């Protein structure tokens with residue numbers, strides 16, 4: 404996001420929106436907290452359909468699986484709210500009474516090749532004796548739940564760990580000796596977050612830009628596969644540190660520190676993450692997932708914004724929001740420096756931004772609550788950021804599988 408120095412209104416407006424957005428994230432975190440206190444393919448030698456060449460055409464151009472369109476899929480999702488037991492209440496749209504079901508019947512179709520559906524049996528066989536983790540924020544949790552739901556059709560996952568807030572979790576698939584975890588580290592870097600017992604921030608976040616988060620780096624050596632993602636937490640007001648010295652901030656209007664913008668911190672941290680991964684003696688396969696867009700329309704989360712569309716967009720029908728453009732630009736540029744040219748085959752981009760942008764119909768909206776309109780037309784909070792389960796995020800696993808095949 405470009406901040407134009409000669410347009411103070413623009414700067415202030417953006418700050419305002421970002422601040423509100425940060426509050427929304429906090430709100431989501433908070434409601435998760437409250438919810439808890441209240442309720443206590445492939446592989447090997449199979450013919451890979453990832454090449455764009457046809458039998459008569461020997462150019463063997465690689466197919467970009469992230470470019471394509473959503474096409475009708477009568478088969479629908481492979482699991483339901485009945486068969487899967489790990490769907491978070493706020494993303495359990497069918498159970499929560501979402502009336503339309505059309506959003507469940509689409510699959511991602513790359514422009515130049517076929518994308519096979521995720522095959523849980525093949526995946527689990529491939530993962531024998533392996534360990535896999537998702538690192539990041541609540542969207543990563545969203546994603547891991549999709550994966551667990553799919554895999555549980557073959558073998559029921561056994562939860563073997565959760566932290567106090569149920570933010571980090573680990574599951575075992577005993578007969579495959581496979582462990583799958585989600586590691587809560589929303590900034591990926593050392594962050595001092597001041598929260599009272601209700602999860603309300605009492606002071607600005609302190610972000611240490613050159614000390615990666617211990618939560619995930621300490622476990623890295625034990626992992627074979629890692630999906631890492633940054634994201635919207637970087638929009639929060641924060642004080643930036645380097646070598647334990649304050650170097651600036653983001654959004655800290657009352658203090659006379661240099662406002663470096665969230666882009667500064669995001670770039671630094673992504674850069675450090677890639678350095679860590681490519682420089683580590685431990686060789687894991689790492690997927691970096693790009694930013695995930697929200698679809699609040701006609702307002703933001705706090706001002707009546709909604710996502711009540713029921714079909715996907717066609718390409719070109721929608722523009723990405725500034726924040727996502729800025730984040731994705733940083734992600735692609737930093738990735739290009741280390742992994743883009745195939746220098747490091749163990750680091751791949753899981754570039755879900757564009758295809759997710761086309762799915763305004765895949766969010767819980769008001770159905771983050773159980774039957775939100777049951778008591779008449781009371782005001783309900785919408786969620787147009789996380790994804791319904793089942794929902795479009797399931798296709799991220801189809802893509803992961805393809806990347807695995809290519810490794």
Ligand SMILES: *[C@@H]1O[C@H](CO)[C@@H](O)[C@H](O)[C@H]1NC(C)=O
Pocket residue numbers: 455456457459460461462464515
């Ligand atoms: C080979 O396939 C590519 C991609 O579909 C296409 O652009 C190209 O024209 C084809 N070449 C020939 C000789 O058919």
Ligand SMILES: *[C@@H]1O[C@H](CO)[C@@H](O)[C@H](O)[C@H]1NC(C)=O
Pocket residue numbers: 484485497498499500
């Ligand atoms: C699944 O959703 C349906 C439809 O809302 C509901 O009737 C059913 O009780 C749900 N099942 C579970 C286990 O929550």
Ligand SMILES: *[C@@H]1O[C@H](CO)[C@@H](O)[C@H](O)[C@H]1NC(C)=O
Pocket residue numbers: 531532580
């Ligand atoms: C998994 O580990 C067991 C015990 O070490 C070994 O016998 C088996 O061959 C391994 N399987 C794979 C696929 O590596």
Ligand SMILES: *[C@@H]1O[C@H](CO)[C@@H](O)[C@H](O)[C@H]1NC(C)=O
Pocket residue numbers: 532533580
């Ligand atoms: C499970 O996998 C781990 C890590 O590869 C291996 O050390 C262990 O021997 C395996 N256990 C069994 C029972 O296969």
Ligand SMILES: *[C@@H]1O[C@H](CO)[C@@H](O)[C@H](O)[C@H]1NC(C)=O
Pocket residue numbers: 645646650
């Ligand atoms: C922090 O320390 C590193 C390594 O000593 C150095 O390269 C960097 O310039 C320092 N940053 C600041 C802001 O002092």
Ligand SMILES: *[C@@H]1O[C@H](CO)[C@@H](O)[C@H](O)[C@H]1NC(C)=O
Pocket residue numbers: 659660
């Ligand atoms: C903040 O502002 C005060 C008063 O304007 C000034 O004395 C102080 O040096 C400033 N601090 C920094 C870190 O710029």
Ligand SMILES: *[C@@H]1O[C@H](CO)[C@@H](O)[C@H](O)[C@H]1NC(C)=O
Pocket residue numbers: 700701708709711
């Ligand atoms: C969707 O929301 C907009 C306002 O954001 C409203 O004008 C429209 O009527 C809604 N459509 C449906 C089908 O509810």
